[in-house]
Amino acid sequence: MKKQVDMIIVGGGVIGSSIAYHLLQDGFEGEVTIFEKDNTYAFASTPRSAGGFRQLFTTSVNIQLSRYGLQKYKTFPEDMAVDGGLANIDFKQRGYLFLANKENIESFRKQHQLQRKHGVPAELLMKEELCSIIPELHTDDLRGGLYCSEDGYLDPYSVMQGYVRKAKQLGGRYVYEEVDTIIKERGRVRGVILKNGDSYKAPVVINCAGPWAAELSEKAGMPLPIVPLKRQIIQFNIADPLKKELPLTIDPSGVYFRHEGSSLITGYSEKVRPGIEFSWQRSFFEEQLWPVLAKRIANFERAKIKRGWAGLYSHNIKDQNAIIGEHPQLNGYYMACGFSGHGMQQAPGVGKGLSELIRTGKYETLDLSPLRFERFASNELIVEGGIV
Ligand SMILES: Cc1cc2nc3c(=O)[nH]c(=O)nc-3n(C[C@H](O)[C@H](O)[C@H](O)COP(=O)(O)OP(=O)(O)OC[C@H]3O[C@@H](n4cnc5c(N)ncnc54)[C@H](O)[C@@H]3O)c2cc1C
Missing domain, CATH: 3.30.9.10 (D-Amino Acid Oxidase, subunit A, domain 2)
Incomplete structure (x- = not known):
């Protein structure tokens, strides 16, 4: 089976689902398809997280991401309500x-x-x-x-489900299948092939595969400095x-x-x-x-x-920070991975940032460019001192 869609997100954890929600909420009009290999999320990082939320970081970009996330998590239950049901996330601001x-x-x-x-x-x-x-x-x-x-601290699973439900309500399509390969041609991403043999074409593919992100990217000839720990x-x-x-x-x-x-x-x-x-x-x-x-x-x-x-x-072995943005050698291939131990607090800001970058070509609300992939080659690492 071959199918054409407008946007593919690989991985429906908190990051992939936040990006899907933000794209649709911000007015992206095409079809957003999210591939998730396990609808129980049994081994995904999100439900296994400690759910800690802090602004106490040592780099400007991480502090700004958390400042943004704080505002969003405070009003999350109401903002993400579906059919009148609040999206409670048990956010306890206990310090x-x-x-x-x-x-x-x-x-x-x-x-x-x-x-x-x-x-x-x-x-x-x-x-x-x-x-x-x-x-x-x-x-x-x-x-x-x-x-x-x-x-x-907050409940990570509820945050993820809040984004999933809202993304679905806005028209996001979750397909519970595993992506086997990212297809590329002449420096452009073309779509994905699933483990079941189906292929989906799309001009944009976003890698939100969490601990499996590097393996998937490597298979497409785009290695990432990320390992599962x-x-x-x-x-x-x-x-x-x-x-x-x-x-x-x-x-x-x-x-x-x-x-x-x-x-x-x-x-x-x-x-x-x-x-x-x-x-x-x-x-x-x-x-x-x-x-x-x-x-x-x-x-x-x-x-x-x-x-x-x-x-x-x-775990990003270079500077323990996320890799966000388009790959410089593959048009249409975006990454949102390598969050090490702080992806929960960054999910709202990363979703917003990638939605802007993909729809308008630039960041508007938060400048996430310090987290671009190119920082490794130009040695502009964003070294975070406050790693837990
Ligand atoms: C023990 C622990 C404690 C943590 N504590 C904190 C904390 O206190 N605060 C904080 O901010 N962060 C914390 N984190 C980090 C945080 O949980 C992660 O950064 C965040 O959950 C990452 O979300 P994700 O969506 O990128 O990954 P995941 O939640 O892993 O989602 C990725 C999804 O991609 C799917 N997938 C993978 N490959 C494919 C494929 N080929 N095809 C289809 N689907 C695929 C997987 O099934 C998975 O559901 C912690 C993590 C752990 C493990």
């Missing part, structure tokens, strides 16, 4: 807190200046102030913290509840934790070999997370694992 010790306090001071310059209400907290946020916190080895009360999250219960709801808190060791309902989730970017792998280990909690957690908050000493899971970062 985001990086704990500082003597090694990283200086770097937080610099980050704080940049964040304030962009209008982020970031605060440099004194050690004594930390206990007003987390009364049980053990602070002996700390110097303070970098905190933003507007930030917090396993990241584990453990959910646990504690016997003595905390006095207050937690901000998403990052210990100086890199271990993070936050509330998830009445229990907690925690994780850490351990060193792993790249690859597609989804097993999780209790020993990861017992050996790497628990010793840090129990030292930081005494209530965490009596912790009981409830469950765990692993998901994949689409």
Whole structure:
């Protein structure tokens, strides 16, 4: 079967679906087809994410993306309502807190200046102030913290479904099939061939395949510096509840934790070999997370694992940031991938930005050009210091 459409999006996760929604919402009149290989999203990164939202980044483009995302997530339930049903995303603005010790306090001071310059209400907290946020916190080895009360965490699956439902309502067509190959001819993209043998022609193909983006691109002769990296999250219960709801808190060791309902989730970017792998280990909690957690908050000493899971970062090995825009060597081939650990907060801004770039040829709301593919060849990397 051969079919002609106007726009193909490969991957219907939060990024592909946000782009589909924005294109249609902003007036793109052609047929938008989204190919998604798994309608349960069992292994996609989005539902496996920690859902952290922060403006506390160290690069202007990432701060601006989050500033934009914050406004959108605050009104998401109403903006994305379908047939009167609100698109609730459980956005809890309980704050985001990086704990500082003597090694990283200086770097937080610099980050704080940049964040304030962009209008982020970031605060440099004194050690004594930390206990007003987390009364049980053990602070002996700390110097303070970098905190933003507007930030917090949300439910990633609901955000993705919000975009999916709205994109469908606006006419986006989800086809639950796997794209096998991107077709190109004389420096132009021509469409895709599916695993089932069908081919679809289109003048624009957007690669939003998450951890599978590099494999797909490589097959079309367009390698990307992205690898899949396993990241584990453990959910646990504690016997003595905390006095207050937690901000998403990052210990100086890199271990993070936050509330998830009445229990907690925690994780850490351990060193792993790249690859597609989804097993999780209790020993990861017992050996790497628990010793840090129990030292930081005494209530965490009596912790009981409830469950765990692993998901994949689409890790950009060059600068750990997204690759956004058209490929310089292949007309009509756009990329929105390589988000590493911060794609959830960037989904609204990336959707808006790519919609503008594709429809009008330029960015209008946010300048995402620093994240262009060409930065690798010209050595203009956007190195993000605040990676979790
Ligand atoms: C453990 C973990 C914690 C995280 N924590 C945070 C956080 O706190 N804050 C934050 O902002 N971000 C976080 N992230 C990152 C964030 O989840 C991702 O950046 C984001 O979900 C990426 O969305 P995506 O749509 O690009 O990818 P995905 O959600 O993986 O979607 C890609 C989709 O493409 C489909 N697909 C792939 N190949 C094909 C093909 N050939 N044909 C058809 N379909 C295809 C897949 O099935 C998948 O559904 C975390 C990620 C993980 C794994």
